[in-house]
Amino acid sequence: MGPLVPDIIGSEFNLVIALLVGIGFGFALEQAGFSSTKKLVGLFYGYDFTVLKVFFTAGVTAMTGVLLFSHLGWLDLGLIYINPTFLWSALVGGGIMGAGFIIGGFCPGTSVCAAAVGKVDGMMFILGSILGIFAFTEGYPAFEQLYMAENWGALTAYDFLGISKELFGFYVAAVAIMAFFFTTLIENRINGRTTTFPKPVVRRNVIAGGLVFVLLALVAFTPSDKELIQKRIAEERRQQKCVFKEMPADKLAYELIHNYWEINLIDVRDTASYSAYHLPLAINIPLDSMMNREWKSYFTQTHKKNIFYADTDTTAKKACLLAKHLGKSDNYILRESTSEFRAMFFDLSVPEGHVTKQEQNIYRFRHEAAMQLTNLVKSLQHLNKPVKKEVRKIQGGCS
Amino acid sequence: MKQPKPYMNPYLAGFILGLVLLATIYITGRGLGASGAVKSVVVEGVKDIAPNHYANTAFYQEYRADHGDQPLRSWLVFEVLGVLIGAFLSGVLSDRISLRLEKGPRTSNTTRIVAAIAGGALFGFGSQLGRGCTSGSALSGMAVMSFGGILTMLAIFGSAYMLAYFFRKLWLK
Numbered sequence: 001m002g003p004l005v006p007d008i009i010g011s012e013f014n015l016v017i018a019l020l021v022g023i024g025f026g027f028a029l030e031q032a033g034f035s036s037t038k039k040l041v042g043l044f045y046g047y048d049f050t051v052l053k054v055f056f057t058a059g060v061t062a063m064t065g066v067l068l069f070s071h072l073g074w075l076d077l078g079l080i081y082i083n084p085t086f087l088w089s090a091l092v093g094g095g096i097m098g099a100g101f102i103i104g105g106f107c108p109g110t111s112v113c114a115a116a117v118g119k120v121d122g123m124m125f126i127l128g129s130i131l132g133i134f135a136f137t138e139g140y141p142a143f144e145q146l147y148m149a150e151n152w153g154a155l156t157a158y159d160f161l162g163i164s165k166e167l168f169g170f171y172v173a174a175v176a177i178m179a180f181f182f183t184t185l186i187e188n189r190i191n192g193r194t195t196t197f198p199k200p201v202v203r204r205n206v207i208a209g210g211l212v213f214v215l216l217a218l219v220a221f222t223p224s225d226k227e228l229i230q231k232r233i234a235e236e237r238r239q240q241k242c243v244f245k246e247m248p249a250d251k252l253a254y255e256l257i258h259n260y261w262e263i264n265l266i267d268v269r270d271t272a273s274y275s276a277y278h279l280p281l282a283i284n285i286p287l288d289s290m291m292n293r294e295w296k297s298y299f300t301q302t303h304k305k306n307i308f309y310a311d312t313d314t315t316a317k318k319a320c321l322l323a324k325h326l327g328k329s330d331n332y333i334l335r336e337s338t339s340e341f342r343a344m345f346f347d348l349s350v351p352e353g354h355v356t357k358q359e360q361n362i363y364r365f366r367h368e369a370a371m372q373l374t375n376l377v378k379s380l381q382h383l384n385k386p387v388k389k390e391v392r393k394i395q396g397g398c399s
Numbered sequence: 400m401k402q403p404k405p406y407m408n409p410y411l412a413g414f415i416l417g418l419v420l421l422a423t424i425y426i427t428g429r430g431l432g433a434s435g436a437v438k439s440v441v442v443e444g445v446k447d448i449a450p451n452h453y454a455n456t457a458f459y460q461e462y463r464a465d466h467g468d469q470p471l472r473s474w475l476v477f478e479v480l481g482v483l484i485g486a487f488l489s490g491v492l493s494d495r496i497s498l499r500l501e502k503g504p505r506t507s508n509t510t511r512i513v514a515a516i517a518g519g520a521l522f523g524f525g526s527q528l529g530r531g532c533t534s535g536s537a538l539s540g541m542a543v544m545s546f547g548g549i550l551t552m553l554a555i556f557g558s559a560y561m562l563a564y565f566f567r568k569l570w571l572k
Contacts, residue, residue, distance in 0.1 A: 003428030015477045017426055022481020023488070024419040025431055025534075030489035032412035037501050039406075041570050043556075044563035053409035054416060055538065061417025062542035066424060074425070081429040083531065083540040085547030090536075093529025094554020097522050101559040102566050104518015107533040108526060109433035109482065111519065116483045117490035118498040121515045128519020129434065133441045135520070136527035140458040147528060155546040168544060180410075208410065 001293060002075040026113055028058075035113040037105035037121055044102055046190045049183035056176040064215050067169050071218075073225040076293060087150035104128060166220035173212050180205075226291055229325045236321065244320055247307055249336040249344050250362075253369040256281060260376060264298055264306045268319040269338070279309065279341055280373040281380065287319050291326065299327035309334035309341070345370040404493040420542050427474070430539020434526035436479035442470040475535075503570040514569055529554070 005014050032054045033039040042048025069075035101107055106114060106125045114122025136143065158168035188195045223231060236242050247255075255263055265282040267274050274284040285295050287310070298306060306329050308319040316333040323331045336344065345366050351359050406412075423431055442462055446453045453459045466473060490496045502511035526532040529551045531540070537555060540548010 002425040004425070005427045009426065014427060014474060015472075018474045018477035019481040019484075021419060021423045021426075021431070022478035022483075023485035024422075024481075025416070025478070026482030026485025026487075027489045028412055028416040028419060028485075029482070030486040030495075031407040031493070032409060032416070033406035035486060035490065035495070038503075038570070041563075044559050045567065045571060050406070050409045054413040055533075057410050057413025058416035058420060059538055059541035061414050062420040062424065062538075063544060065417070065421035066542055066544075069421075069425060077543075079428055080424055080543060082543050083430075083536055083545040083548040083551075085545070085550065086530065087547075087550075089528045089530065090547050090551045091554050093525045093527070094536075094551040095558040096525030097529060097532065097551075097555045098525075098558025098560075099562055100518045100520070100522030100525055101533075101555060102518075102562045103569070104515050104522060105570070106515070106518070107433070107522060107555075108437060109431075109532065109534040112433060112479055112482050113486035114501075116486035117495050120498065120500040121502065121511055124512050124515035125519035125522075126437070128516035128521075129437050129523030129526075130441055130444075130519075131516070132520035132523025132525075133434070133438050133527055134445075136524050137438070137441055137445070137458055137462075143528065152546070156544045157546045157549050158544055160546045165544060172541075205410075208414075 001073065002069065003079055025109070026116065029110060029113045030117065034110040035117045035119060035122070037114065037119070040107075040110060041102065041105050046186050049187050052183055053180060056179060060173050060176050060212060063169055063172060064212055067165060067219045068215055071222075071224045082154035082156060085152040085155045086148065087152060089147045089149065092146060100132075164220070166216060169216050169219070170213070173209075173216065177209050229291075229322070232325055233318075233321050242317070242321060244317055245332045246335045247332045249334065249341050250365070250369075252307060252334055252341075253345060253366070253373065257369060257372045257376065260380070262304055264304045266298070266306055266308050266319070267338075268308055268310050268315060273311070273338075277338065277342065279338065280377045282309070285319075287315060287322075290319060290322050296327070299323050299329050301327075301329055305330045305332055307332045307334055309336075309338060311338050313337070345373070401494045403495045406493075417542075420539065424539075424542060429474070430535060430542060431478065432475045432531060432535030432539065433479060433482070434523065434532040435535060436473070436475040437523060438527070439466075439470040439473045439476050442466075446470065503568075504572050506569055510569070 005011065005017075009017065029035070033050055034054070039048055039050055043051040066075065066077070066080075070077045097107070104111075104125045106122060108126075108129055111122045111125035111129070115126055116122075140147075156165070158165040161168065185195055252265070256265070260281055263281075265279060267278045267282040267284045268287045268290070269284075270286050271284060274282075274286075278284065285298070289295070290299075306320075306323055308316045308323070308331065310316040310319065313333075316337075320331045320333045323329060334341065348363065348366055348370065351363050420431055423429070442453075442459060445459060462470070470476075487496070500508055500511055502508070506514075522532065526536075529536050530547070531537075531551070533552075533555060536548050537552035541552060
């Protein structure tokens with residue numbers, strides 16, 4: 001599951017990726033004509049809308065791809081870099097950049113392309129941008145307030161508008177296609193050309209534009225892999241076909257004492273309840289975070305049994321079902337709830353009155369098990385902790 | 400000299416660019432960029448030329464804490480080196496390599512150079528405030544549907560349109 005950096009591709013090799021990606025970026029920009037300042041500023045005088053066409057096509061392509069990849073479970077949107085929103089600095093910075101664009105005729109990326117094909121004005125623009133950035137880094141204390149004001153965090157546009165991301169994708173694609181159409185009309189008018197609609201071109205554009213909407217519709221109207229899992233679970237529950245392997249508390253205690261390394265005892269309650277009290281050697285994977293990728297390895301292994309428990313039978317069963325659909329691990333539920341387990345082993349009172357032999361044996365076993373478990377927890381406190389997987393935030397943007 | 404080949408169909412070029420961007424997001428989890436690389440060059444320059452100033456200025460030390468001790472060893476620097484190579488290759492393939500100054504029909508060479516430097520300075524400065532330029536903030540921001548990125552994009556193009564009239568002598572007949 002993407003992004004592949006840093007877990008699958010290391011940060012060193014990432015620099016090689018950067019070079020390769022840059023080659024593709026530079027090639028596409030230059031082929032589009034972005035190394036020519038006249039073509040770039042044409043956008044602002046209406047005689048050449050190439051920039052808008054390239055920019056929006058690229059944006060819509062990448063955005064549709066991101067939505068599709070996330071839908072298919074290939075890309076974790078929670079991990080990719082979302083440019084943070086700082087309201088005022090975005091507006092003021094954007095305004096200044098616009099002035100730089102119309103005066104200098106480039107933006108930083110295109111000036112690099114221009115310089116690469118020998119345009120002196122591109123090289124001068126780079127020199128200028130060095131000076132401008134130097135002015136910012138040197139004068140930073142003076143701009144810090146503006147730079148940091150109104151921090152809205154990594155806000156997405158669809159959250160801001162309160163709509164689904166698929167709908168937002170629809171809007172952007174629709175706006176882009178309308179913009180393509182009308183700017184072509186304007187462009188032809190200003191250049192004194194008549195607008196024609198040759199059949200092959202129309203057909204090609206309709207197919208390309210249609211494809212975007214088809215993909216977006218697929219994302220919007222077909223269930224994602226997580227929804228599919230939930231659906232299968234719901235179906236199974238409805239038909240009452242679920243079979244759970246149950247483990248009684250005494251058996252669990254025995255297994256823990258003798259084979260603790262073959263068991264993942266998993267507390268699926270929320271973190272607060274877990275910190276308040278949990279069974280010996282249990283780890284905490286709250287039910288609603290079970291699908292997160294940091295826990296994947298627990299549900300795709302076959303070396304250890306997973307034993308789920310919670311305060312209620314239903315929660316533990318839900319977790320067990322989910323685990324079954326997430327991977328191929330050997331899953332059990334604890335027959336008793338958290339408090340029952342606690343009462344059985346740790347709040348034990350000596351049986352009084354007429355006590356059968358069996359009751360005495362049970363008492364003795366549980367009493368000893370409690371002591372052994374306590375010792376085990378103590379001796380394993382540094383060993384049995386789950387490896388804390390740090391989900392590293394990805395650095396991005398231009399900072 | 401051979402006649403330069405025509406530019407690619409803008410939609411095709413945009414599609415290729417979009418695929419490059421998508422691949423970048425899929426592989427690295429981040430978008431493309433450009434101004435950040437220039438910033439790395441600036442920081443490296445300050446570090447080499449005025450090491451004392453570098454060590455005593457909060458901004459550079461914060462940058463160092465975030466980006467490590469070697470400013471040039473950054474993702475964006477490598478990416479921009481790639482851009483240079485890719486654009487050069489494209490220029491070679493399309494016979495567009497030549498050392499020249501491109502300018503509006505009524506603009507003198509000096510004016511063009513001064514305007515390019517001034518525009519670059521403004522763009523460089525603005526990109527720092529806006530946390531990225533057209534590539535890093537606007538394009539990549541749009542791909543991941545970031546509100547800030549789209550806002551910056553609107554600000555860049557809106558401001559350029561508003562100012563276009565005043566600078567028309569730089570570009571138009």
